[in-house]
Amino acid sequence: MSDRLRFRVEGMDCGSCARKIETALTRVPGISDISINTTTETLRLRVAHADTGEQVEKVVRDLGYGITPVGEGAHHHHDHGAADGPWWQSAKGRLAILSGLGLASAWSLAMVLPGYEPWLYTAAMAIGLVPIARRAIAAAMAGAPFTIETLMTVAAVGAVIIGETEEAAIVVLLFLVGELLEGVAAGRARASIRSLSDLVPKTALIERNGSLEEVAAVTLAVGDVIAVRPGDRIPADGMIVSGESAIDEAPVTGESTPKRKGEGETVFAGTINTDGSLHVRVTAEARDNTIARVVRLVEEAQEAKAPTERFIDRFSRYYTPAVLVVGALVAILPPLLAGQPWGEWVYKGLAVLLIGCPCALVISTPAAIAAGLAAGARRGLLIKGGAVLETLGKVTAVALDKTGTLTEGRPQVTDVITLGEATGRDILEDAAALDATSSHPIAKAIVARAQADGIEVVPAVGVMALGGKGVKGRARRRSLFLGSPKAAAAIAPLSPEAEARIASLQEEGKTVSVLMVSDSPAGLIAVRDEPREDALEGLKVLKARGIAPVMLTGDNARTAAAIARALGVESRADLLPQDKLRIVNELKTQGQVVAKVGDGINDAPALAAADVGIAMGGGTDVALETADGAVLHGRVLDIARMIALSKATMGNIRQNIGVALGLKAVFLVTTVLGITGLWPAILADTGATVLVTANAMRLLGAGRNV
Structure with a gap:
């Protein structure tokens, strides 16, 4: 027997984090069906034994991530903890601050204690490097030896060995700041999707025993009747039972003009009731309302990776080991073959390792796709x-x-034509009187048109439907009939002009009804489902x-x-x-x-x-x-x-990959030429990651002007 478990993982910022966790978990016996979504910070998997859950938590914690189990059902009560607090309260934020303080103290102590610099800077570096190295070792033991943490650890330890302790400490600090910035950027992408669920109000006014009671919107059940005051957001999907108002659907649909809605019409959670009081019968529970479904679809959508994203995933799997090999060759070959100084080339080799960090590249596609999906969802x-x-x-x-x-999917009256003395208004009034109580789409269209023209619809008496022919009844002491041209012609012949008009209306794809008053043709009404x-x-x-x-x-x-x-x-x-x-x-x-x-x-x-x-x-x-x-x-x-939107997103991905690879190429050349060193290399990677995420965030604002 297997159980599905769901966890919330804190601290995953890009695909390489997810892959590291996935690789580690695949080695745990009894785990299958692993799916990880960095944008929603969720991990889902199937376990063979109930106690495997604890093992999962241990593996993920060893890799340096926070993990909390979430029930499969508790999907939309976003229990986002510390990760959503200010950046300095997150684990990454605290580590970056500590490391910065360590570096500052080392620098000021070095002024007072000359000669001890290497020891002071090494100690400062250790503050940040120990957690990084621990994660690198845990990942290597779990089957992912080529992680960004490995590159970082090798580079920092190597720098200490060749005596560049001050630079090693700066590099570690920059790396931590970069990780923190990535976390903040990834958090922004997550927030943009979650802001959708914040559209739905948290409370609702429910009618119980004749009085109104305030309850949590999450507890509303299908069939409850809620009151919505003017100016309030509607807390659930539902149908209007009484009242009429203009509903501003802009938050959900982006439609700028409010729609007038009355009895029997549907309203969505998160839309705003502008001017009238409404009573609404709830038609969907909180987790099934339109917005919850949109959020869920967007989250599931992000779990379905795009082909480009899969390519980048495969690419980065071979890319990191290749970077290690290139770094090693840069460090070893010039001194061995050309007698160059070891220190200088080992330093260059370490810089190559740092340039190779794949983070910006790996995040380039998912960041753009997450932003594209969220930008779309905001516009319906x-x-x-x-x-x-x-x-x-x-x-x-x-x-x-x-x-x-x-x-529109429902017919509308397109033409009202008089055949006798009666005016167009008279014809509409008589036809609407016959159709007042009918639920037939054409009847509804005629009544709607009469009301729109300000005609008071008084139902006719003795209304009878004649199967397939039409309806008859009496109004204002006259007998009325409204039906197909064929049925009308059977009562009294139509003039050739009337026949010609009917034929031309039918040519236009319209359905024509003939109104007979006291058994003589009075007018024609044509309806069509309009574009x-x-x-x-x-x-x-x-x-x-x-x-x-x-x-x-x-x-x-x-x-x-x-x-x-x-x-x-x-x-x-x-x-x-x-x-x-x-x-x-x-x-x-x-x-x-x-x-x-x-x-x-x-x-x-x-x-x-x-x-x-x-x-x-x-x-x-x-x-x-x-x-x-x-x-x-x-x-x-x-x-x-x-x-x-699709074209904008794909263009954004191409820009992102270009920025990530372009910056790497530039710094690779300048490093080998000896122009730039270790810390510009790590800055290049961090900078690229932040640029790529910021570029993806532009999509959230795009797409309005099509």
Whole structure:
């Protein structure tokens, strides 16, 4: 029997830390399925025996990291301890301060006690080096001999042996400061993701026995009714039971204008209720609300490494031993073969070791990917993993669903045409009276339009639905009928002009209903599922970037053609789910990199088959699960934004690798030429690491202006 354990590990800043822990743990018998995520500081593994957990803790502690067990369920009550305090309270901070004080005291004592400098500086160096060396030995014994700590220890001890004690002490201090800066930078990346979960308020007002009671938002159960006052953040995903208000969804979706929402509409945790009092029935527990799911998806996404990241992982595995060999050759060959002074070349060899620290290189990709994923999540662009982020930038064709993706997904009244004396308002009033109590989408569209035009909707009496034909009833002492042109023509013939109007509306992909008053034709109402307001612009941006959009729909060819014409996009209609899948595969065989955008269960197969599947809007859970990403606000423009974010992230990674390798190359040359020494070498590595992380953090601000 095997158990899954979850730990929080403090002090991991980059991939090489994670790999060191992974290598050490794979040697412990009874451990399998190790997954480590440096960004969320989590370690998950499977153990064969319950007592293996203590062994895990010992191994990780010996390597110099803090470790605390976390329950598998306790995922979102972020119990972040000391690591989130100010930097000087962390273990790394304290060690760097101690080492600095040691160096300062050695320097001032050396003024008073000339001749004792080597001993004083060696003692100062030992303050920082002993913990580093302990970690290096623990890692070597656990099967990872080539760690940054090993390079550091060899270089510092070597410097003491050749009499460069002062420099050795400075190098150790700089190394500790560098590690501290890395820790602070990695902490910033973590905080950017966690700031999402801070959007949800900690408390909620719940209705119990007619009075309001304040409770922790985490304890809310599905079905509870909560009160949300104007100006408050909504503490849970839910449905409005009573009240109406404008909801500011900017924190979750980035949508700048508040949306008016009333009874029966859904609201998300973390959004702001601006002007009215609401009563909301909770529809998801705290750990399943939209934001918690976003945070969880982003965290899981970071565990799925991107291909570039895997390449860097493999590269650094061979890179560190190669650096040790080069350092040794630089130290030994010139004195042996050319009779050069040993001291000078051993010193250069040690500097080469320090230049070789792989940290900046190893962190270059994950830092950018973590920042890219977090930047997306803040704007409602969910991307599940580095690999997806990488593929998005290569997309050449986008297959978009029509209903609910390119269009609103619900019909709207487009035309009201009078056939007799009655005005357009009269026609809407009569039609809405018949449809007042119906839940049919077209009926709802007619009632919504009447209300928008300020017409008071009074339900008709004796309303009866005639299967497949329409509805009849009475209002203002007249008999009314609203139904299909065919059913209306059976009651009384329509004029040729009316027939022509109906035909042209149907040509535009609209559904036409005829209103009969006292058995004579009074007017026509046409409805259609209209494109989203940003659909045209979103498709234009995609085309401008050289990406070919194609619309896929199960709808009839006439409706599809009308919408496709309006949006200027190629369309394929009358499709079943398997046809959508086939088309995606056809595009792929033509060598296209295909993104599929859809919102329904019927899209799941095609979403899974595409190179990147993007779920649209709040979409169905199935679409969210099978997709590689999601556009939470259902904007077509966001698809172009997602692709732009991917390109920005991949560009950022290339810059990072360039900075890391470039600085190393420069210092390698200057060291061998004897221009720079040990401490500029370690500064180069620290500097590169900080530059790389800072560059990655730029992504958090990017992506707004697409």
